[in-house]
Amino acid sequence: MKRRDFCKKSLLLAGGLVLPLSALELFNPARLLAERSVPGDSRWIFLVDTHKCTGCGFCVKACKLENEVPYDANVTRTWVERYVVTKDGNTHIDSPKGARDGFLTAQIDNNHAGMKTIPEDEISKAFFVPKLCNQCDNPPCVQVCPVGATYQTADGVSLVDRKWCIGCGYCIMGCPYGVRFFHPVHHVAEKCNFCYHRITQGLKSACVDACPFGARMIGNLRDPNDPVTQVIMTQRVNVLKEEYGTKPQVFYLGLTREVK
Amino acid sequence: MKNHVWRPLLVALGLVAFILLLRVILVPDDFGIHDRGYMYGWYRSSNVQEWKNVTVKYHGSKGCQECHEENYQEVIASPHADIQCENCHGPRGEHPDNPEKLSIDRDRALCLRCHQHLPYPESARGKLPAIEGDKHHAGEVCVSCHNPHDPTQEVK
Numbered sequence: 563m564k565r566r567d568f569c570k571k572s573l574l575l576a577g578g579l580v581l582p583l584s585a586l587e588l589f590n591p592a593r594l595l596a597e598r599s600v601p602g603d604s605r606w607i608f609l610v611d612t613h614k615c616t617g618c619g620f621c622v623k624a625c626k627l628e629n630e631v632p633y634d635a636n637v638t639r640t641w642v643e644r645y646v647v648t649k650d651g652n653t654h655i656d657s658p659k660g661a662r663d664g665f666l667t668a669q670i671d672n673n674h675a676g677m678k679t680i681p682e683d684e685i686s687k688a689f690f691v692p693k694l695c696n697q698c699d700n701p702p703c704v705q706v707c708p709v710g711a712t713y714q715t716a717d718g719v720s721l722v723d724r725k726w727c728i729g730c731g732y733c734i735m736g737c738p739y740g741v742r743f744f745h746p747v748h749h750v751a752e753k754c755n756f757c758y759h760r761i762t763q764g765l766k767s768a769c770v771d772a773c774p775f776g777a778r779m780i781g782n783l784r785d786p787n788d789p790v791t792q793v794i795m796t797q798r799v800n801v802l803k804e805e806y807g808t809k810p811q812v813f814y815l816g817l818t819r820e821v822k
Numbered sequence: 823m824k825n826h827v828w829r830p831l832l833v834a835l836g837l838v839a840f841i842l843l844l845r846v847i848l849v850p851d852d853f854g855i856h857d858r859g860y861m862y863g864w865y866r867s868s869n870v871q872e873w874k875n876v877t878v879k880y881h882g883s884k885g886c887q888e889c890h891e892e893n894y895q896e897v898i899a900s901p902h903a904d905i906q907c908e909n910c911h912g913p914r915g916e917h918p919d920n921p922e923k924l925s926i927d928r929d930r931a932l933c934l935r936c937h938q939h940l941p942y943p944e945s946a947r948g949k950l951p952a953i954e955g956d957k958h959h960a961g962e963v964c965v966s967c968h969n970p971h972d973p974t975q976e977v978k
Binding site for chain 1: 853865879913931935939941944
């Protein structure tokens with residue numbers, strides 16, 4: 563083959579390849595710069611008052627039943643952690659079954675290492691911290707999904723498309739807060755979504771309704787008169803692992819440095 | 823160009839065209855870039871509605887009041903006023919159609935969620951009335967003496 567023929571034919575080939583690709587629009591750079599300021603009048607946020615939590619675990623029970631997370635499987639969308647700080651400066655943390663049944667003993671459950679008894683006079687402080695999905699403004703779990711199965715809605719909640727998820731587990735590894743897990747029945751990634759089916763029809767999340775002590779509250783950041791927004795604007799609130807830059811939207815009252 | 827060059831090339835091209843065609847058929851129309859841009863908003867938009875369609879199971883105590891007015895009034899006048907009916911009786915769901923009767927959890931462990939003594943006087947738990955679960959009438963169900971709807975009253 564002459565060089566002229568070769569050039570002609572390769573150009574033809576390249577041209578033929580390019581045409582159907584652009585016609586199918588695999589990738590449109592203009593749309594990648596889609597406006598960040600999202601329309602709509604809600605941005606769901608959450609407020610946890612750790613001063614009020616007694617570790618009863620009714621929130622965990624309600625969450626599992628409301629969201630059909632198998633009750634006896636050791637996975638849960640929300641859980642309560644117990645922190646016992648002793649006078650020697652150590653922090654003992656446990657959450658047996660995610661505190662589904664509350665905390666029925668003063669012993670710390672160290673899983674395979676057994677139960678640890680802490681003498682009463684060595685405790686300097688002890689408290690409970692409920693955890694759930696932070697519905698981050700910059701959700702790392704969403705960025706790592708290779709198939710577009712997990713995403714953030716316009717009102718700020720990260721959801722998982724069960725039909726789309728391939729179960730690769732990147733998002734479970736990517737979440738700095740460890741809120742994601744594999745659903746034992748559906749075999750896809752599972753996470754707290756603030757009870758999206760409830761909040762979008764005017765109800766509160768199941769855990770919020772179940773809490774007898776008012777330790778959990780859900781609110782709308784776009785509504786300046788919302789009680790949760792009021793607290794966040796006027797009081798000293800904190801978020802978990804701010805240094806990760808995920809911009810978590812679950813705010814805490816009464817965090818201390820021991821809380822991870 | 824010779825046949826042995828064209829043939830595999832055509833096969834490769836055909837394969838690419840087939841895969842692209844398959845993609846057009848299999849990927850639903852609503853899959854694409856939505857509100858939050860490519861990084862956070864690349865998804866199948868009908869999935870949002872699927873999540874909204876999840877059945878609500880916990881309906882709150884207000885709904886119980888319609889049929890169980892007497893019990894409701896008793897609870898809200900008691901120190902247990904803030905405890906939702908469904909915390910102890912289970913989620914209402916379709917009740918009273920299905921199930922006709924809700925199961926009642928009379929287990930000690932249910933009461934001990936709040937009333938087991940834990941040595942944390944500074945936490946909210948320390949402010950609740952508490953017992954040593956394994957010593958205080960161990961083995962008995964709490965409701966045989968204490969009325970859960972109004973703990974200030976003893977069971978007659």
